[in-house]
Amino acid sequence: MVVVEETMTATLANGNHYANDYCFVFELRDGLIHRVREYMDTSRGARTILPNGPH
Numbered sequence: 001m002v003v004v005e006e007t008m009t010a011t012l013a014n015g016n017h018y019a020n021d022y023c024f025v026f027e028l029r030d031g032l033i034h035r036v037r038e039y040m041d042t043s044r045g046a047r048t049i050l051p052n053g054p055h
Helices: 042-049
Strands: 002-011 017-029 032-040
Touching: 017 042, 032 042
Parallel strands: none
Antiparallel strands: 002 017, 017 032
């Protein structure tokens, strides 16, 4: 098992800045990636991508 924490930043199509923290959990089997789980702050992502949308 390998755990990776990262911060993803990008410029959205509308020109707004996006930044969010992620955690990925890679499960390996026989030296290959068997499963990946991704965790992120979905509320923060929604506020950034859809600032006027429902939260």
